[in-house]
Amino acid sequence: MTRQRTVADRLAAALGAVLGTAQPPLRLRGWDGSLAGPPGAPVLAIRSRRALRRLVWSPGQLGLARAYVAGDIDIEGDVFATFAALRSAGRLAETGPMAPPTWRERLGLLGTAVALGAIGPEPEPPAEEVDLGRAGRRHSRSRDAAAVSHHYDVGNDFYELVLGPSMVYSCAVWATPETGLDAAQEAKLDLVCRKLGLTEGARLLDVGCGWGSMAIHAAQRYGAEVVGITLSEEQARMARKRVAEAGLTDRIDIRVQDYRSVDDEPFDAISSIGMAEHVGRAQMPEYVAQLRALLRPGGRLLNHAINWNAGTTTPDPDTFIARYVFPDGELLGLGETVGLLESADLEVLDVEALRQHYALTLRAWVRLLEQNWSAAVAASSEGRARVWRLYMAACALAFEAGDMGVNQVLLQKAGGDQPPLRRTAWV
DSSP states (O other): OOOOOOHHHHHHHHHHHHHTOSSOSSEEEOTTSOEESOTTSOEEEEOOHHHHHHHHHSTTHHHHHHHHHTTSEEEESOHHHHHHHHHTSGGGGSSSSOOOOOHHHHHHHHHHHHHTTOOOSOOOOOTTOOOOTTSSSTTOHHHHHHHHHHHHOSOHHHHHHHHOTTOOOSOOOOSSTTSOHHHHHHHHHHHHHHHHTOOTTOEEEEESOTTSHHHHHHHHHHOOEEEEEESOHHHHHHHHHHHHHTTOTTTEEEEEOOGGGOOSOOEEEEEEESOGGGTOGGGHHHHHHHHHHHEEEEEEEEEEEEEEOSSOOOOOTTSHIIIIIOTTOOOBOHHHHHHHHOBTTEEEEEEEEOHHHHHHHHHHHHHHHHHTHHHHHHHSOHHHHHHHHHHHHHHHHHHHHTSEEEEEEEEEETTSSOOOSSGGGTO
């Protein structure tokens, strides 16, 4: 006798149509409790018909993300194992943007929705989604401020739970995988200071200063005079509080300011850590020209940024990252980044790849988020906590796979002292 198809059987076929694979590498649990899929595989629970309706209207990465953020889909077990299985399947296993389903697959998906009673109007996106398409010209100062606010002004309490005491939101530098997160972040800040050659009284501009950790480290450990700039009001408020508590208000000036508005040069050194990803390919020449103009002759610039290793990309406003995490963010390749940074009067002194270090950092952040889940939800929303869990876990896997890298590029402006003969000055 032929076994009757369960809700989970039909959902597995629907997910396969979205992913472009006959058999999803996951075990599906339907809203009625039925199970389908390979025994022992990670379990993805489909909590409601609304999840299927989201996939009918947006049959790709965005529909899956909306369903997860809204709680229509849930993960049972290890988040990394689940996302690793998804990454191995069909269209998600390919580099570049996720291709849409074929018309045959779309018809099959629609037929499943009809059979399961999931047909209806398009559900409202979760409240955590943003679309800056009507917020002015891409990378105008007002739109950049809106994009930064969407990501960073979600509550300092939330970020403290995710990042830990260091309050550093960029790749740490790990001596070994067993190194603690705070020690690894301190090692990163110290490495940047050494690369920039900071000394007592040196004037440092920290572009995208976050919650002030780099500024405080440079002032405390190296005696630098620091100007830190951010577009996030909440970051600036907390950074100023931390600076005051450290007794460094005479050495550190935290400003809410666009890098294009800084005009009190010259600076002996400039650090840009995790900020260039927000600049955009078209604006990079202006970014480089502005930072170069702010440096004194012989001054150094350190650009620490994520790079895309899987070929040239163009911004796609309908991805999970664009709608939920980094609106208007854009990753360049390392070669393109170096080519834009160097010039006749900006010499590349060093390029250091930290890809594996970021995977370790992201896994540490996910652990902190999961350990502090209830408090993180209370500090923001369950949807926001889900966004960060999804993005950090997925990015950790992307760094481990080599799809993305993170690199520190150190440059020196012409006209000053000769740079060191070798890297031993900062390693």
